[in-house]
Amino acid sequence: MxxxxxxxxSHEESNTISAEQLSSSIRIxxxxxxxxxxxxxxxxxxxxxxxxxxxxxxxxxxxxxxxxYMIHMRxxxxxxxxxx
Numbered sequence: 001m002x003x004x005x006x007x008x009x010s011h012e013e014s015n016t017i018s019a020e021q022l023s024s025s026i027r028i029x030x031x032x033x034x035x036x037x038x039x040x041x042x043x044x045x046x047x048x049x050x051x052x053x054x055x056x057x058x059x060x061x062x063x064x065x066x067x068x069y070m071i072h073m074r075x076x077x078x079x080x081x082x083x084x
Contacts, residue, residue: 023076026072029065029068029069030069032065036058036061036062036065037062039058040055040058043058
């Protein structure tokens, strides 16, 4: 899913993403996470149930975005090793 969103293959994303692109991707994910979280909270208040279909659907989407965010953060903090 993430690869289609950004138009990259898995090989390209792991090898050619720049720091600027990564920071931009992280900001986008942070915004998406915030928006989904707000929508999920609003849906819960309207439905008064954590088990309503809409709350569960939003929760799943939020999980996916949080996982994408964690992957991007690992790439950002992962030290790059070069051969001496």
